[in-house]
Amino acid sequence: MPDERKPKKSPYTADRNMPGAFEGETVTRRRFMTATVHGAGAVAASAFALPALAFALGPVFTRQKFDWQLVGNVTDFPTDTYIPRVVAIVAGIGEAGKSTVYMRRRNPAFDKDKPDQYNRIIAISTRCMHLGCPVRYVEAAERFICPCHGGVYDFTGQRTGGPPVRPLDRFYTEIRNGNEVWVGPRYSVNSELHRFSPRDPGEDTDGIGQYLYPARFSTPKK
Amino acid sequence: MRLLPPIPDRLKPAPKRPGTAAPQKPLELVQEAGISAVDWIDERTSLSGGLRWLLFRKVPKGTNWFYTLGSATLFAFLSQAVTGVFLAMYYRPDVAGGAYESVRYITNYAFLGEFVRGMHKWGSSVMVILVFLHMARTFFFGAYKYPRELNWVIGVTLLILTMVMSFTGYLLPFDQRAYWATIVGVNINGTGPLIGPYLSDFLRAGPEFGATTLSRFYAIHMLLVPGLIAALVGAHLYLVAKLGTTAPPWLKAEHKEPELEAKAKA
Numbered sequence: 213m214p215d216e217r218k219p220k221k222s223p224y225t226a227d228r229n230m231p232g233a234f235e236g237e238t239v240t241r242r243r244f245m246t247a248t249v250h251g252a253g254a255v256a257a258s259a260f261a262l263p264a265l266a267f268a269l270g271p272v273f274t275r276q277k278f279d280w281q282l283v284g285n286v287t288d289f290p291t292d293t294y295i296p297r298v299v300a301i302v303a304g305i306g307e308a309g310k311s312t313v314y315m316r317r318r319n320p321a322f323d324k325d326k327p328d329q330y331n332r333i334i335a336i337s338t339r340c341m342h343l344g345c346p347v348r349y350v351e352a353a354e355r356f357i358c359p360c361h362g363g364v365y366d367f368t369g370q371r372t373g374g375p376p377v378r379p380l381d382r383f384y385t386e387i388r389n390g391n392e393v394w395v396g397p398r399y400s401v402n403s404e405l406h407r408f409s410p411r412d413p414g415e416d417t418d419g420i421g422q423y424l425y426p427a428r429f430s431t432p433k434k
Numbered sequence: 435m436r437l438l439p440p441i442p443d444r445l446k447p448a449p450k451r452p453g454t455a456a457p458q459k460p461l462e463l464v465q466e467a468g469i470s471a472v473d474w475i476d477e478r479t480s481l482s483g484g485l486r487w488l489l490f491r492k493v494p495k496g497t498n499w500f501y502t503l504g505s506a507t508l509f510a511f512l513s514q515a516v517t518g519v520f521l522a523m524y525y526r527p528d529v530a531g532g533a534y535e536s537v538r539y540i541t542n543y544a545f546l547g548e549f550v551r552g553m554h555k556w557g558s559s560v561m562v563i564l565v566f567l568h569m570a571r572t573f574f575f576g577a578y579k580y581p582r583e584l585n586w587v588i589g590v591t592l593l594i595l596t597m598v599m600s601f602t603g604y605l606l607p608f609d610q611r612a613y614w615a616t617i618v619g620v621n622i623n624g625t626g627p628l629i630g631p632y633l634s635d636f637l638r639a640g641p642e643f644g645a646t647t648l649s650r651f652y653a654i655h656m657l658l659v660p661g662l663i664a665a666l667v668g669a670h671l672y673l674v675a676k677l678g679t680t681a682p683p684w685l686k687a688e689h690k691e692p693e694l695e696a697k698a699k700a
């Protein structure tokens with residue numbers, strides 16, 4: 213029953229009464245033109261949008277460098293209390309790039325983590341692991357105390373009270389030339405002092421937290 | 435086709451009485467010049483139709499002072515925009531101490547600097563409060579219901595953008611409070627699972643508060659978000675004019691609709 217089939221549609225836009233049709237224009241030709249114009253527009257828009265986006269997102273994927281810094285001699289650092297040292301976390305921006313680090317010599321009486329070349333001097337970061345306020349070491353209490361929301365950490369930086377989610381971060385340290393103490397980049401730890409790449413405050417390193425807050429592409433390596 | 439609202443009689447130019455002389459007095463001449471300038475523009479743009487559409491709308495009975503909260507928010511935003519532009523003439527987004535110094539200069543030395551900065555600083559709180567009051571008004575009056583859902587959604591976006599303005603602006607004085615509040619704010623943002631850490635890196639332009647964090651916040655605060663807010667307020671107001679405002683919920687329908695009632699009975 214061939215004559216009962218739908219009549220074949222004309223390929224001309226004019227025959228189909230399409231708006232804006234003109235003599236001799238086919239549907240395919242019109243589609244081609246439409247696609248070309250849209251494509252050209254997309255290319256033109258991407259030409260400024262993509263570089264701008266990359267510009268804004270670039271720092272997320274750029275690994276920062278960290279310059280190891282000489283902070284003193286081994287004998288400057290006690291074994292039973294901390295002394296503060298200031299290191300430049302970000303170079304070249306003055307005070308805004310500096311951070312205080314509490315330092316002492318490793319003491320087997322407290323330090324149960326595996327000894328290696330990077331923890332012969334213990335360097336504790338002052339960034340509170342709740343939301344990043346600066347903690348202070350209070351000698352009388354032998355504790356690190358945060359002024360913001362009452363975070364408290366014990367002598368080794370383990371959380372003992374308040375909202376922080378993990379122990380205080382640490383910095384790699386090295387003894388070079390027999391006597392010089394150098395401080396390297398920061399790293400994070402979990403409650404067993406297992407090392408992680410540096411996390412931001414508020415990001416758990418125990419349990420499911422270590423998977424919810426993955427390592428970043430931007431943090432400096434040692 | 436629905437006709438545009440007519441020009442109110444008051445604004446229609448009266449036809450000249452026969453025998454009236456051409457305008458001569460300076461005041462008349464100025465008036466004449468004004469009218470022909472407006473006519474010149476209107477002939478080439480047809481703007482007056484749009485203006486009539488926007489301004490001579492019908493408003494429901496019972497419209498009250500609460501309906502001015504949206505406009506009040508808009509004026510708060512305009513005030514922020516104007517004072518902000520002038521603050522930008524003195525402000526320097528320099529992390530190495532220049533930002534703080536430039537704000538200190540504005541506050542202590544620039545002529546009227548303390549006043550303009552005060553307008554911007556207090557105005558930011560005023561705007562946040564007004565946004566919430568306006569939101570409460572539209573919520574309690576049921577103005578978010580069909581067909582105005584999209585205007586509610588645009589409103590929520592405006593609320594979020596207003597918060598972004600507050601957050602990015604807070605860093606700019608670059609004093610201790612600004613610095614630590616931003617560290618804490620970015621870290622709160624970083625606690626979002628999976629993408630949080632990368633979002634923080636995006637906000638800070640790196641793994642730590644760095645050399646370009648301040649200029650990034652400044653660009654977001656003075657260029658990106660104000661543009662978005664202005665565009666969205668335009669869409670918001672277009673929908674208000676298009677859909678009309680809602681009557682207060684305590685108002686009952688005034689005209690009975692006999693056909694509908696008959697249908698309901700049958």
Ligand code: HEM
Nearest residue numbers: 501503504505507508569572577586589590592593679680
């Ligand atoms: C930058 C912030 C905002 C500005 C400048 C603004 C401005 C306005 C203005 C001038 C009006 C008309 C007058 C009035 O009803 O008050 C209006 C109406 C409206 N706004 Fe907003 N608004 C903002 C934020 C919001 C927010 C946060 C919401 C809710 C989430 C919202 C929801 C609405 C709704 C639903 C209407 C329609 C009211 C009606 O039809 O009766 N707006 N807005």
Ligand code: FES
Nearest residue numbers: 340342343358363
């Ligand atoms: S930032 Fe230290 S307790 Fe909140």
